[in-house]
Amino acid sequence: MNGAEILLDCLKREGVEVIFGISGGAVLPIYDALNTQDHIWSILTRHEQGAAHMAEGYAKATGRIGVCLGTSGPGATNLVTGICDAMMDSVPILALTGQVPTPMIGKDAFQECDIFGITLPIVKHSRLVKNVRDLPGFVKELMYVCRTGRPGPVLLDVPRDVAQATCNDWEYPETFNLRGYNPCFPVDLSGLAAAARLMAEAERPLLYVGGGACHAEATEELVALAERLDAPCTTTLMGKGAFPDGHPLSVGAPGMHGTAYANWAMHQSDLLIALGVRFDDRVTGKLSEFAPNAKVIHVDIDPAELGKNRRPDVGLVCDVKTAVRELLKLVEPKCHKDWNALIAQWKREQPLRYSQANGHVRAQHALQVIAEVTGGDAIVTTDVGQHQMWAMQYYPCSRPRQFITSGGLGTMGFGFPAAIGAKVGCPDAEVWCISGDGSFQMNLQELATSMYYGIPVKIAIMNNASLGMVRQWQKMFYGKRYGGIDLAECPNFVKLAEAYGAVGIKVEQAGEVEGAVKLAHETNDRTVVIDFRCDPEEDVYPMIPSGTTVHDMRLQPD
């Protein structure tokens, strides 16, 4: 067998069923091996960035490792944004890159680039394999590191001569020695007891739940804990779905575009039970004035998160599911009638809302219709910008892995390829990509991939003919000096969809929204693009301007 065949055999043993990628000179041996086997589905994307985000979408939707592949040089650098995105959002993906033959490394060979060096700060772990004998061990190690502990991207750089080298007496190792990596920490019993004590004493507790809870799939435990403590629960953008949005104790998302009542609850809480979150600046605003009255219990699987931004009163290095299970053994039922009554009052006074005047199409309304038509059951991916915040606010989710978005890096162009990856991983699910006209254009070439392989998804473009979130900031903070935001109602998305063989629907009136969404919902043999022509003046509210506090929250347009 040669290195490429060994590589694929190892990946097969790791349960890999699909690779998203693009061929090229340095990966010819790998493609040759892919072409002569039938365990792994090789999906040819139209851009390597698409491949990386598909791997992410696949991983986020299934919990399994997503694999992407690019050739040396530009193929590898095109993966970089996806790798960094996966690092920021703790997504388990394996990036395979071709490399020039080992004797040519470091000599500026054609399509050579030091992708191992370029990605050092944005991978969880990586290896450049220089000897075919190292290949099985490297794959084993990388896949283990990728999926355990706090998951993250790993990269394997494979020079062409290594992929071609013959090796017949190899074995896939059962074990390996990674003495510098231990993702399993013993449960800290005294910490748990201290946490339970704080929970017993608290009068205004609040669960603050993030992406770690989605990864741990801890919904059942979280609901039990919230109900036991009679504590409201806020889920971050990354945590959306970990705690059902429809649960009476849910207060929606916190932070810059979170609900008013979630932010007020944060501010008045006397105990934040922070589960798999990282106190991101988009949640905390001005850190020194964030949740000033609260003690903090912080549970995270990554020790480096504890105390990074906010010093916890009790810090527990543990996955959310295990920690909450253990806590449930220690905490007694509580009743916080006044606290919940106060929150209910806030919910009545300042609900999420938007104007439905003048028959304009509103993204918020379109999202509510999509939620209705899909029964709130679709997998929703988003791009980045206003539509993303509206999707967070108006599409209720009920399970982890249902809401797939680019949170940390904020990568425009993420949503559509991620939807394709999610659909590959969950072929029976209905997958909607909520996008904007700016974001969609950053990876729309993957329409070809979705049509060629028959991976139908629904794309809802909230088209305001501009980079809406930037426009919103220019309107609010830069004296309406608009620039660098005009997308000029170009292209014609209906014709664009049709050019790829997809269905294109244009929606210009609020009354047309439901019909279009239903048509998309019922069209399952091809991808559907809906061009919702939205009002560019519509902004996302509430808003807490960057670096400020809950007191600076803007609830509606002036």
Add this chain to the structure above:
Amino acid sequence: MNSSSGAQKMHTISVLVENKPGVLARVAGVFARRGYNIESLTVSISEDPTVSRMTIVVTGDEAELGQITKQFNKIVDVIKVYDHTGEDLVEREIALIKVRATADTRGEIMQIVDIFRANIVDVSADSVIVESTGGSRKVDAIEDLLQKFGIIELVRTGRTALVRGEKST
């Protein structure tokens, strides 16, 4: 320069790492990203040939360095990290100092070298190379005293350190 505001203090950190490609860049990258200047960094083999030992001297505040230590621990090829602040250490570095030396000044230079128990390891008509081993302050001191003769060039290894006594790091 350190960007944080806490009390600045010099820290000696030992990092035991897998002897594998890229590990130095991964460790140095953690400092670089936070805008730290490393005062010195030495890398060498250890008692185990598969393990390299880095000794890093850096100035910073306690909390910031605590976070950096945690970041080191996240690197898969990092086996162990110790911040030796407050520990009883044997710390040594070597300096090679090429000093201008004429017939007139050579005697005085040799006296200084004797006092510091340093060595002259090379002599030419107009210069000598002084080798000094010791704690950083001692090396600083001999460097200062030799300054007036004219230092042509100088190299220091950076600090290496082990904890005193039986305890291993």
